[in-house]
Amino acid sequence: MPSIDELLHDHARRWREHVDAHGESRQTSSPTSTSAARPTSRRRRVWIAVGVAVAVAVAGLTIGAIVVRHGHDAQHPLAAATTPLPRPPRSQPASTATRTTQSGLHLAPNPAPSPPPEAWGYCGNIRSEADARSLVGGGEATALVEAHAAGAAILSYRVLAGRATGLQTLNNLTVPPGRYLLLLGGAAPTDYYAALGYYGVYRIAGAHAYQLCAYGVTEVKRGGVTDTDRITELLRNALRR
Amino acid sequence: VDRADAAGTPVDAFAAQLTTVRPALFRFAVALTSVSEADDLVQDAMTRGWARRDQFDARLGSVQAWLLAIVADQARARWRRPRLPDVHLIGELPSESVIEETAATLALDLAKAVNSLPPRQRLAIVLSVYVDLPLIDVATVMGCSLGTVKATLHTARKHLASALGATYALDR
Numbered sequence: 001m002p003s004i005d006e007l008l009h010d011h012a013r014r015w016r017e018h019v020d021a022h023g024e025s026r027q028t029s030s031p032t033s034t035s036a037a038r039p040t041s042r043r044r045r046v047w048i049a050v051g052v053a054v055a056v057a058v059a060g061l062t063i064g065a066i067v068v069r070h071g072h073d074a075q076h077p078l079a080a081a082t083t084p085l086p087r088p089p090r091s092q093p094a095s096t097a098t099r100t101t102q103s104g105l106h107l108a109p110n111p112a113p114s115p116p117p118e119a120w121g122y123c124g125n126i127r128s129e130a131d132a133r134s135l136v137g138g139g140e141a142t143a144l145v146e147a148h149a150a151g152a153a154i155l156s157y158r159v160l161a162g163r164a165t166g167l168q169t170l171n172n173l174t175v176p177p178g179r180y181l182l183l184l185g186g187a188a189p190t191d192y193y194a195a196l197g198y199y200g201v202y203r204i205a206g207a208h209a210y211q212l213c214a215y216g217v218t219e220v221k222r223g224g225v226t227d228t229d230r231i232t233e234l235l236r237n238a239l240r241r
Numbered sequence: 242v243d244r245a246d247a248a249g250t251p252v253d254a255f256a257a258q259l260t261t262v263r264p265a266l267f268r269f270a271v272a273l274t275s276v277s278e279a280d281d282l283v284q285d286a287m288t289r290g291w292a293r294r295d296q297f298d299a300r301l302g303s304v305q306a307w308l309l310a311i312v313a314d315q316a317r318a319r320w321r322r323p324r325l326p327d328v329h330l331i332g333e334l335p336s337e338s339v340i341e342e343t344a345a346t347l348a349l350d351l352a353k354a355v356n357s358l359p360p361r362q363r364l365a366i367v368l369s370v371y372v373d374l375p376l377i378d379v380a381t382v383m384g385c386s387l388g389t390v391k392a393t394l395h396t397a398r399k400h401l402a403s404a405l406g407a408t409y410a411l412d413r
Contacts (some may be wrong), residue, residue: 004402011351012370019279020264020269 112119255294259287262305268314268372273316286312302381305374309382353403362397369394 266286270279290297290308291349298306361383368379369390382392 004398007351007405008366008370008398008401012373015371016268016373019268019276239346 011051018051243277258304259291260309262308263287265305265372265374266308269309269312270316272367273313282312282315286315289315291317303378306378306381309368309372309374309378313382333410351405354401357404358397358400361394362400365390365393366397366401 261289266283267279270282270286273279274282286295286308288303290311297304301307317402340407355366358366364383365379368374368382376387380387383390383393385393
């Protein structure tokens with residue numbers, strides 16, 4: 001019969017395979033990169049089921065220990081990592097040569113941007129809400145249409161996510177003053193953090209919308225759920241600058 | 242292109258470390274929340290870590306341990322909010338999955354045994370066995386010595402063996 005160590009480690013190994021497959025699929029967006037896509041044996045399926053069940057059961061209770069130990073220990077050497085982030089410095093104002101739409105939205109001039117490589121899924125043809133809806137779901141489409149009309153370049157996360165070349169591409173990408181680049185999606189770690197360091201990338205609202213602010217937009221906006229009105233409001237505020 | 246940021250940290254070096262430690266962060270995030278929420282949790286934690294990377298002190302632990310602590314903090318913050326609708330993980334399995342009665346029983350017993358552990362023992366097991374962290378990182382995250390981690394794991398295994406041994410006749 002197996003020892004407790006064998007049981008635990010065997011189970012944990014299969015649990016990690018299952019979890020890592022999810023992580024990889026989110027990072028690469030490749031339909032062939034997940035172990036779930038591979039044929040599984042009956043034994044494997046059984047162990048996956050065991051792993052998932054234990055993961056769910058362990059999840060809620062584990063956090064309690066963290067709260068007790070980490071949340072209330074001000075002397076913990078890692079306590080500094082848990083303090084609120086400072087507000088980032090305000091960057092250069094956008095171009096002053098703006099125009100005003102019928103809805104009162106002040107738009108910056110719309111010079112031709114340096115288009116990202118096609119491989120990045122540059123979405124330069126958003127002419128209607130239907131086009132936007134092909135990229136995102138629900139009400140975010142309205143905000144995207146407005147953003148595009150205002151001159152925003154929009155990259156689709158579906159091709160951006162996990163690309164190793166994304167960091168270098170972002171570094172070389174020039175976004176003219178008054179233009180805004182939207183990164184959609186939440187699974188582009190390297191690109192995401194590179195952009196944060198160079199330009200300032202902040203989640204605006206919702207779990208699947210990020211705003212890369214090249215010029216004039218530094219306000220950090222974060223929300224827990226998708227809020228169409230909030231996204232639109234944030235975009236308008238950003239474009240007014 | 243200047244590849245060092247205002248904090249003087251080589252961007253590529255730190256970005257490379259983020260990529261390296263991401264799998265462990267994701268595992269831990271899944272253990273704390275769920276697969277569906279873990280990605281956002283890791284993103285938030287890595288963003289915070291990136292923004293505060295100049296405060297990282299290598300003498301206090303590895304980058305991985307530092308970021309794991311941030312993941313825990315982010316999870317705690319989320320936990321205090323109204324919870325989003327749960328997504329049942331079982332629904333993410335292949336549709337042809339067959340869950341045998343024995344497997345379900347084993348899963349239930351194993352989950353019950355792990356969950357019945359005292360919080361510190363449970364945390365040690367999750368970090369060490371499930372997230373697969375080096376013991377020194379477990380010690381950093383738990384804020385204790387390496388010896389204490391080893392002792393805690395030993396005790397936890399004894400408890401698990403005691404809880405499961407009678408049913409599954411485990412070797413001691």
